[in-house]
Amino acid sequence: MAQTFNNWSEVPASIEAKIRKIWNGDGASTYEKSHDENGEEITVYKLSDYKVIFNTDFLTDAQKIKFFELAWTYRLNLADFLHNLTFEPECVRIYDEVYHIPGIVVGTWPHCNLYGGMDENGHIHTQLWFSFLKSYQS
Secondary structure (H helix, E strand, O other), X not given: OEEEEOOHHHOOHHHHHHHHHHHOOOOOEEEEEEEOOOOOEEEEXXXXXXXXXXXXXXXXXXXXXXXXXXXXXXXXXXXXXXXXXXXXXXXXXXOOEEEEEEEEEEEEEOOOOEEEEEOOOOOEEEHHHHHHHHHHHO
């Protein structure tokens, strides 16, 4: 999902908090000068690696609790489990700066052995769940 804001006063607090973490050097953040589709110069900020294990500062408390619950319930090595999960980057543009901030956590989940994503509330959604919702709504 891409979002564009004209100035900082429009940016939601949750997005600004992630951007501040990138500015503070949390995770493995990088930046580079680039050009947008109109040829204007922009600065692009992103993580050098979106693996969860290298960027745990971007996890919410609800996600951390869910990871501990999954590791305990399924007798997983938490570090190995987090190494196999990645953040799905979300693109945010604020005037002449572009940020690829960590979004949902994606990977294969031990409770169902299906690929899906964990939202910031710690809820896991898989393809099976989306299929169920579609059939339920029909």
